[in-house]
Amino acid sequence: MTTASVPEDTPGPPATKSGAVGEPVGGDATTPTAYLDVRDLRIHFPTDDGLVKSVDGLSFRLEKGRTLGIVGESGSGKSVTSLGIMGLHTVGQYGRRKARISGEIWFNGKELMSADPDEVRRMRGREMAMIFQDPLSAMHPYFTVGAQIIEAYRVHHAVDKKTARKRAVELLDRVGIPQPDRRVDDYPHQFSGGMRQRAMIAMALVNNPELLIADEPTTALDVTVQAQILDLIRDLQQEFGSAVIIITHDLGVVAELADDILVMYGGRCVERGPAEQVFHAPQHPYTWGLLGSMPRIDREQTERLIPVKGSPPSLINVPSGCAFNPRCPYADVPKGGVTRTHRPELAPVAGEEGGRHHSACHLSQEERTRIWTEEIAPKL
Amino acid sequence: MTIPEQPAPSDEVVPLLKVAGLVKHFPITKGLLRRQVGAVQAVDGLTFDVRPGETLGVVGESGCGKSTMGRLITRLLEPTAGTIEFEGKDITHLGVAGMRPIRRDVQMIFQDPYSSLNPRHTVGTIVGAPFKLQGITPEGGVKKEVQRLLGLVGLNPEHYNRYPHEFSGGQRQRIGIARALALKPKLVVADEPVSALDVSIQAQVVNLLDDLQDELGLTYVIIAHDLSVIRHVSDRIAVMYLGKVVELTDRTSLYATPMHPYTKALLSAVPVPDPGRRKRGAASGGSGGRILLKGDVPSPIAPPSGCRFHTRCWKATEVCRQQEPPLQALRTGHQVACHHPENAPA
Numbered sequence: 001m002t003t004a005s006v007p008e009d010t011p012g013p014p015a016t017k018s019g020a021v022g023e024p025v026g027g028d029a030t031t032p033t034a035y036l037d038v039r040d041l042r043i044h045f046p047t048d049d050g051l052v053k054s055v056d057g058l059s060f061r062l063e064k065g066r067t068l069g070i071v072g073e074s075g076s077g078k079s080v081t082s083l084g085i086m087g088l089h090t091v092g093q094y095g096r097r098k099a100r101i102s103g104e105i106w107f108n109g110k111e112l113m114s115a116d117p118d119e120v121r122r123m124r125g126r127e128m129a130m131i132f133q134d135p136l137s138a139m140h141p142y143f144t145v146g147a148q149i150i151e152a153y154r155v156h157h158a159v160d161k162k163t164a165r166k167r168a169v170e171l172l173d174r175v176g177i178p179q180p181d182r183r184v185d186d187y188p189h190q191f192s193g194g195m196r197q198r199a200m201i202a203m204a205l206v207n208n209p210e211l212l213i214a215d216e217p218t219t220a221l222d223v224t225v226q227a228q229i230l231d232l233i234r235d236l237q238q239e240f241g242s243a244v245i246i247i248t249h250d251l252g253v254v255a256e257l258a259d260d261i262l263v264m265y266g267g268r269c270v271e272r273g274p275a276e277q278v279f280h281a282p283q284h285p286y287t288w289g290l291l292g293s294m295p296r297i298d299r300e301q302t303e304r305l306i307p308v309k310g311s312p313p314s315l316i317n318v319p320s321g322c323a324f325n326p327r328c329p330y331a332d333v334p335k336g337g338v339t340r341t342h343r344p345e346l347a348p349v350a351g352e353e354g355g356r357h358h359s360a361c362h363l364s365q366e367e368r369t370r371i372w373t374e375e376i377a378p379k380l
Numbered sequence: 381m382t383i384p385e386q387p388a389p390s391d392e393v394v395p396l397l398k399v400a401g402l403v404k405h406f407p408i409t410k411g412l413l414r415r416q417v418g419a420v421q422a423v424d425g426l427t428f429d430v431r432p433g434e435t436l437g438v439v440g441e442s443g444c445g446k447s448t449m450g451r452l453i454t455r456l457l458e459p460t461a462g463t464i465e466f467e468g469k470d471i472t473h474l475g476v477a478g479m480r481p482i483r484r485d486v487q488m489i490f491q492d493p494y495s496s497l498n499p500r501h502t503v504g505t506i507v508g509a510p511f512k513l514q515g516i517t518p519e520g521g522v523k524k525e526v527q528r529l530l531g532l533v534g535l536n537p538e539h540y541n542r543y544p545h546e547f548s549g550g551q552r553q554r555i556g557i558a559r560a561l562a563l564k565p566k567l568v569v570a571d572e573p574v575s576a577l578d579v580s581i582q583a584q585v586v587n588l589l590d591d592l593q594d595e596l597g598l599t600y601v602i603i604a605h606d607l608s609v610i611r612h613v614s615d616r617i618a619v620m621y622l623g624k625v626v627e628l629t630d631r632t633s634l635y636a637t638p639m640h641p642y643t644k645a646l647l648s649a650v651p652v653p654d655p656g657r658r659k660r661g662a663a664s665g666g667s668g669g670r671i672l673l674k675g676d677v678p679s680p681i682a683p684p685s686g687c688r689f690h691t692r693c694w695k696a697t698e699v700c701r702q703q704e705p706p707l708q709a710l711r712t713g714h715q716v717a718c719h720h721p722e723n724a725p726a
Contacts, residue, residue: 252651
């Protein structure tokens with residue numbers, strides 16, 4: 001980077017944004033908090049090469065019964081965010097692989113970052129659960145699938161093994177494993193990929209969690225199995241009314257499941273809003289890039305794809321100002337005195353009902369709407 | 381990937397590659413004497429042509445034999461039975477020396493850009509290796525030619541002396557493409573060329589393949605599991621299930637009027653990036669016209685009798701369990717192997 005860079009590496013406690021009166025993006029502190037309210041979350045990892053800012057100021061809310069889709073490419077900070085909400089990072093000041101975390105995570109009226117770790121541990125798995133991407137490495141190969149589900153249940157419920165086993169069989173049946181009373185004694189390697197993912201879902205659901213985080217739940221699966229799993233997640237959510245966060249790079253998957261979408265780039269949210277809005281009236285050049293990059297199965301496409309040039313930024317050396325600036329085709333459009341080193345904040349998109357659609361771009365809204373409707377949308 | 385003039389599907393077009401009855405069984409052995417107790421029937425009777433200048437897309441779920449097919453037609457695996465003809469020449473059982481001149485014309489792009497490049501070789505060595513192996517000195521020397529190739533695939537020719545770890549995934553895939561193009565091949569077989577890449581990078585590589593085809597007149601066989609990518613790149617598409625081609629036709633008919641129930645289910649399972657569609661579908665009942673297949677793909681060690689799809693097919697009848705449907709053209713240029721095809725002509 002040739003631009004005068006802001007001193008980034010701050011030793012000691014992570015720098016919180018100065019003058020954070022209320023919240024820059026997460027709504028003001030006076031309003032009652034949502035079911036899940038993440039405020040200015042920052043997760044940084046010190047490494048030999050520098051400070052990796054995986055998540056750098058992320059705020060969002062999620063209500064019960066809703067599904068939030070977090071979309072982004074590899075290295076955009078999606079998975080780190082989910083592990084952060086679950087409290088699964090090793091936190092500390094020094095040493096390798098220790099994360100420096102700041103911000104607030106309000107869950108069901110409790111703030112998790114300042115809460116007693118034992119209390120968070122009791123909540124984890126019971127009130128909030130996670131479906132991991134790769135079920136083969138997330139499950140223990142030495143224990144049967146049943147034993148692992150039973151353990152997850154008995155950690156949080158004082159019941160005997162027999163009751164817990166009945167519960168495990170019931171859950172395996174619920175997620176569509178054939179002959180669950182027999183398969184409960186199988187080891188993970190005896191299951192196919194789709195069945196393992198179902199077993200993971202059963203494990204996550206065994207305590208009826210109210211918040212379910214699914215990190216790339218179908219990435220390793222074939223389309224026909226993916227369709228089964230997505231249907232299952234949707235059914236289970238309707239049944240239990242839980243809040244679901246689905247993390248994926250596949251825009252098709254979020255379009256199927258999510259009510260709201262959050263687009264991440266370089267550790268920050270560049271656009272968020274209701275799914276219909278983000279797909280049909282996107283307000284950020286990166287979102288346009290994602291939509292233009294994607295071959296469509298539902299249309300005869302004779303035009304070339306419109307890829308985003310370049311590659312995603314290094315999280316050690318995130319471009320100053322807007323992180324998307326080096327790849328943005330509209331970076332050179334004059335923006336009334338705003339320089340490249342200025343970072344755009346998330347701002348509400350005017351004219352959208354409900355005020356839930358936000359975008360972080362220096363282009364004026366008229367300009368963005370014009371580019372989308374005249375230049376991008378006709379080519380998709 | 382559109383080609384300027386669509387060759388008319390007539391007998392006049394001499395196929396570049398002709399595959400007939402191709403079979404590959406991997407033996408399963410047991411005990412000290414390595415007695416054969418069974419076989420993984422990875423590919424079990426494939427017949428298709430690849431015409432010059434076209435892109436044939438091969439699509440299917442994991443374990444359907446599509447990658448084995450790619451390795452058979454490039455002769456990286458020895459076929460169990462069947463014939464492979466390249467430009468009219470039978471190459472089915474050619475040895476290493478016999479294959480060497482043909483290797484110039486048939487090249488492969490691999491899926492994983494991390495494991496398909498030797499980490500201890502520089503990019504110059506990797507892309508220049510085909511010249512060394514074939515004993516060719518290109519005009520102007522190897523270095524100059526390698527730099528031209530790097531430029532062709534959109535890399536900086538100055539990066540000749542760098543190592544693979546200095547490149548991102550998308551750039552590495554470009555290195556693999558440059559290597560495949562070094563000898564000016566006629567046929568390029570690409571096995572999942574973009575599945576390891578991020579969406580925005582995937583589009584760059586798809587466009588690159590597209591441009592190179594126009595520029596160099598290449599013929600592609602592109603193997604992928606992603607039906608959206610296949611729709612974008614292919615002229616004709618073969619759908620595989622458990623070692624067999626179940627449907628083979630041009631892109632438009634496959635996506636507009638799929639005839640095999642498996643193709644129909646596969647297409648309906650792909651999530652569509654349009655949030656409105658789901659709600660419209662849900663309002664009219666069902667999950668947006670989606671056909672949910674039961675269970676998993678059966679094991680290729682003991683595939684089902686008759687039609688291999690009958691265990692998961694909602695239209696299966698007694699005849700499907702007993703008789704294997706042949707792959708036949710039910711409409712002009714639309715081959716399908718099914719006893720009860722969808723969208724069949726009256």
